[in-house]
Amino acid sequence: MTKKKIPMRKCVVTNERFEKKQLLRVVKTPEGKVIFDKTGKANGRGAYVSKSKAVIEKAKKTKILAKHLETDIPESVYENLLKWIENE
Template sequence: MMKAKRQPIRTCVACRNTDQKRKLMRIVRLPDGSVTFDAKGKLNGRGAYLCTTAQCITVAEKQKRLERSLKSAPITKEFFNLVLQIAEQIELDDAERSTKIAAPGSGIGDSV
């Protein structure tokens, strides 16, 4: 239990909470100046991290946290809408995964 693998810890630009990189979305400013969502966390460029919560995404949008962190041009509403959709999908995938982990095998006869 104590021997968790060391993983990169990142800070959400909105709430300043830290989390394992896996649980934060990486937004990156590419060398050409455009800003995009980095699904794999491997794109070159300046990165900023956001929780997968609507609250943090909204704070980032309203307070221009991503623009400040990335030193980018203003980010469009459409981009934030896309990020919101991605966040929802990540949360859904996560819920599905933990359900599977909680009920391995057939699941028949497992008590809750």
């Protein structure tokens, strides 16, 4: 029996590679709206961020998500990411 391949993704802030499950995904939908994708399956361009409060705050400060998704990121997306980490 062959081993199942584990999907790996890179955090846009730290440039470290992790399993897809260990990261949070932010998506720019085809309509141009930016959302936090809890399922990891939303349609659109995605960027991954580590599940760390410090990393999310750094992403907000450096505007790295805005660079990767080529659009402005609403404050509510960062708030949703931080809430998700606190509740997990």
